[in-house]
Amino acid sequence: MAANALFTPFSNNKLSLNNRIVMAPMTRQFSPNGIPTADVAAYYKRRAQGGTGLIITEGTTVNDKVATMDGNIPQFHGEQALAGWKQVVDEVHSVGGKIMPQLWHVGMARVAEKAPYPELPSAGPSGLIKPGKQGAEPMSVEHIEAVIAAFAQAASDAKAIGMDGIEIHGAHGYLVDQFFWEGTNQRTDSWGGNMENRGRFAVEIIKAIRSATGSDFPIVLRFSQWKQQDYTARLAHSPQELEQFLTPLSDAGVDIFHCSQRRYWENEFEGSDLNLAGWTKKITGKPSITVGSVGLNDDFFGAFKGQDSSTRSVDDLLERLNAGEFDLVAVGRALLQDANWANKIKENRTEELETYSGKSLATLS
Numbered sequence: 036m037a038a039n040a041l042f043t044p045f046s047n048n049k050l051s052l053n054n055r056i057v058m059a060p061m062t063r064q065f066s067p068n069g070i071p072t073a074d075v076a077a078y079y080k081r082r083a084q085g086g087t088g089l090i091i092t093e094g095t096t097v098n099d100k101v102a103t104m105d106g107n108i109p110q111f112h113g114e115q116a117l118a119g120w121k122q123v124v125d126e127v128h129s130v131g132g133k134i135m136p137q138l139w140h141v142g143m144a145r146v147a148e149k150a151p152y153p154e155l156p157s158a159g160p161s162g163l164i165k166p167g168k169q170g171a172e173p174m175s176v177e178h179i180e181a182v183i184a185a186f187a188q189a190a191s192d193a194k195a196i197g198m199d200g201i202e203i204h205g206a207h208g209y210l211v212d213q214f215f216w217e218g219t220n221q222r223t224d225s226w227g228g229n230m231e232n233r234g235r236f237a238v239e240i241i242k243a244i245r246s247a248t249g250s251d252f253p254i255v256l257r258f259s260q261w262k263q264q265d266y267t268a269r270l271a272h273s274p275q276e277l278e279q280f281l282t283p284l285s286d287a288g289v290d291i292f293h294c295s296q297r298r299y300w301e302n303e304f305e306g307s308d309l310n311l312a313g314w315t316k317k318i319t320g321k322p323s324i325t326v327g328s329v330g331l332n333d334d335f336f337g338a339f340k341g342q343d344s345s346t347r348s349v350d351d352l353l354e355r356l357n358a359g360e361f362d363l364v365a366v367g368r369a370l371l372q373d374a375n376w377a378n379k380i381k382e383n384r385t386e387e388l389e390t391y392s393g394k395s396l397a398t399l400s
Contacts, residue, residue: 041380059091063075090127143164144208189201316360376388
């Protein structure tokens with residue numbers, strides 16, 4: 036099938052892209068002391084040169100001492116780190132690319148003794164590493180409010196250095212998702228309990244970012260049903276529950292939803308062929324990004340064991356995109372392996388696509 040659907044421009048009132056291909060965030064741990072280097076800038080520039088329409092950076096942490104799990108994960112605060120990210124922005128823009136940082140707090144996924152500030156406990160809504168496993172005291176309201184402010188400041192800084200928007204990491208069992216998930220949010224105050232209260236942390240982050248950046252700055256939210264603590268976990272078991280989850284986030288100011296699945300081709304609910312991004316677009320009316328093993332024949336969990344993944348046809352993806360099920364397509368491991376993936380698809384050079392080697396995997400997020 037012709038790949039025309041992937042290479043039509045995307046435009047809404049806040050963001051214009053040359054095509055529908057997004058580089059998914061993939062944490063690399065190549066930023067010593069949290070400072071992005073010239074090598075980081077060159078890495079992203081190569082993907083922009085290779086035809087990627089929008090780059091979403093690896094997760095980069097907000098200004099909270101326990102936001103990161105490793106000193107080589109880039110941070111998005113402090114003069115040196117922001118100068119490093121400014122170099123990244125300039126390099127990507129120099130070849131006509133667009134880029135957004137993924138703003139991140141790892142929450143209880145942090146292992147204190149292996150992270151900066153090992154004397155400090157990790158942070159989570161109820162201090163639960165996973166359902167039933169206590170790792171710390173619940174976050175105080177003061178700490179919650181400080182993290183909300185840190186997300187807003189990071190977004191403001193992103194706008195100031197020329198980023199084309201921001202993405203909030205609200206997926207995969209990290210801090211924002213730990214508030215979403217009933218299994219890790221057992222609070223009895225206004226930050227926990229029913230779905231509306233569990234979503235309040237993200238809603239307040241979105242509102243604070245909107246206030247800090249103005250009405251025209253794009254906000255993307257990445258979310259997932261599955262968690263790294265439990266691949267079978269679900270926030271919503273029906274379209275009705277998904278609507279209950281998504282509506283406050285959409286109303287708060289999310290412009291684009293980034294819908295993470297292990298395999299994009301799997302339907303989200305019985306009785307419908309729509310995937311998670313399809314349902315999200317149908318419910319909110321907002322543009323959605325699909326992601327999950329695009330261009331590869333298996334999900335990324337095998338990669339953690341060093342397993343390879345061969346290429347997979349994208350014909351069904353193009354059919355779904357052409358039908359309007361979702362608007363953008365995020366590519367992860369295929370772009371990690373091959374910076375020119377987008378151009379090779381566009382030019383029908385699929386025989387040149389490189390097989391993904393799990394041995395080349397950094398940490399994915």
